Amino acid sequence: MSVFDNKSLDEQHDLLLAECNAENLRQNNPMNFPSGFFRVESLSGKYVRDDFYCPSCKIHVKGTNHQPQGVKHCGKTETPKVGVGALIKSLGVKSLTYVDKKIL
Numbered sequence: 001m002s003v004f005d006n007k008s009l010d011e012q013h014d015l016l017l018a019e020c021n022a023e024n025l026r027q028n029n030p031m032n033f034p035s036g037f038f039r040v041e042s043l044s045g046k047y048v049r050d051d052f053y054c055p056s057c058k059i060h061v062k063g064t065n066h067q068p069q070g071v072k073h074c075g076k077t078e079t080p081k082v083g084v085g086a087l088i089k090s091l092g093v094k095s096l097t098y099v100d101k102k103i104l
């Protein structure tokens, strides 16, 4: 017995789309990562490392401060801004505090 039994093709299509949309919502950034490079801090506010998250391809790379070659995603390589760009970026501090099993 399946949910598709005795359903028309249009009804089966609608059921499949609803299932796909529900799955996409479940996968859409459940950790609420900031977009791009961000700073990870412990619960006490201590710097832990830099991470990267892309909302398009959903890639999350930990410890980008140890990867000077940058992050490959969406058909491109992105590197953290350095110099003046980094200073300007640091004014609008983008950081995330969360409990990571590896930190504890």
Ligand SMILES: [Zn+2]
Pocket: 054, 055, 056, 057, 058, 059, 073, 074
């Ligand atoms: Zn991407």
